[in-house]
Amino acid sequence: MPEVIFNGPAGRLEGRYQPAKEKNAPIAIVLHPHPQFGGTMNNQIVYQLFYMFQQRGFTTLRFNFRSIGRSQGAFDHGTGELSDAAAALDWIQSLHPDSKSCWVAGYSFGAWIGMQLLMRRPEIEGFMSIAPQPNIYDFAFLAPCPSSGLIIHGDADRVAPEKDVQGLVEKLKTQKGIMITQKIMPGANHFFNGQVDELIGECTDYLDRRLAGELVPEPAPKRIR
Template identity: 70%
Template sequence: MPEVVFAGPAGRIEGRFHPSKTRSAPIAVVLHPHPQFGGTMNNQIVYQLYYLFVERGMSVLRFNFRGVGRSQGSFDHGQGELSDAASALDWVQSINPDARTCWIAGVSFGSWIGMQLLMRRPEVEGFISVAAMANLYDFSFLAPCPSSGLFVHGERDSVTPVTAVQGLVEKLKTQRGIIIEQKVIPGANHFFEGRIDELIGTVGDYLDRRLAAKAAAAAG
């Protein structure tokens, strides 16, 4: 798990990168929770998602948004962080020029950034959105949502009620050819305390289904 430093719009960005042994393997980028509330790339959910993608043979990057850890700059209320995420994807694509597809995973605030990034990058073929704060951030830009993906939420999330995410998912489900799934983890709060294993298991099952379906389609 080599430490990496790459150029971002506000200066250096610190990350951790795991390259795949397969040149054409998909890329995955994992985005951490809110920087002003303790969110870093070493968040336990971010860390576990990172290895979930690694175990499936992808080239995976997680990184600190500006002003977090050794990343330069200061918090920019989402606009700068979206630029950081775009720079991160640019960097990992430059290291993996043969990769054709990409996955984006985001946790809480990182989910909001990740969903904005996938709107701008057609190569993103799937997303994982954990604890999306659909009541606090505007997700109306997802019209239409260009990629299929999974929203995972805690049943007892007091930051964003499950109903707020259900409302968002219902809007997105009306699009032809795009499949949006939602899973609710029983008893889990916004941080999935005591429920991270169940969260990761749910995401892993979803990823395996998506990857198997793609492999079957390719085998034709």
Template identity: 75%
Template structure:
């Protein structure tokens, strides 16, 4: 798990990078929750998502948004953080230029940033959005959503009510050509306290299903 420092739009960004053994291995980018509410790349969920992808042969990067940890800059309410995420993906692609595909996994605020990034990057073929803050941020940019993915949240999430996540899922499910898998973790709150392992198991099951059909374009 080598520490890395790479250039971002507002200065250096701090990350942890797991290189892939195969030159054409897919890339995964992990985005953490809100920087002003304790979000860092070392959040337990981000850490476990990172290893989930690494165990499946991905080249994986998790990093701190601007102003977090050793990353330079200041919180920018999403716009700058989206630029940070784009710079992070650019950096991984310079390390793995032969990567055949890319996935993005984000938690809460990171899910919002990640879904904006996938709108801009056609190479993103899958996403995992954990507790996307559908009531706090505007997701109308997903018009249409270009990739299939998983939206997963806690049954007892008081930060992002279930009805708001359901409304987002319902909107995305009307689009042709993509599939949105929607799952709910029983009894879990926004931070999945005492339910992190169940969350990661569900994410891993979804990823394994997708990887199992990765060569069938009709399934993506």
């Protein structure tokens, strides 16, 4: 798994990158939790998501946001980190111009950044938001959410309480043309202590079903002329 350094908006960014064998393989980017609370690309959940995508033939990238590890720059409260994620996608697409589709997976703070990236990049066709925090971060930009995806969280999460995540899910589920899949893990806290394998199993099951052509949203009803 090559260590890579690529240019970001505030200096160099450090990542781990695994190209797929197929030239036109889809791309997956995995985004880590909050940089000021110990989040890095080597977080266990981020690491396992990376391998989940890689094992399914994706060209896969995880990287450190600015100020973490060997990534340059200073923490920028989400604005700069979104620019980092966009630069990371630009970089990997420049190496894989034949790749037509992309997935983004983010955990906690990374889920918020990932959903914003989704709004900017129409080639992102699927997302995984793990323990998003709508009680802390504003998700109002999802108007409308352009892609189907998975929102997974625990019912014992005190950092992102279940009722707040539920409100976000219900809002997104009113949108036509996409399918939001929600998984609530019993007993899981924000860090999925003791339940990381179960979490990755749920994410794997979702990805496999999507790749098999399942979980397709119902077509919008045709208007009668």
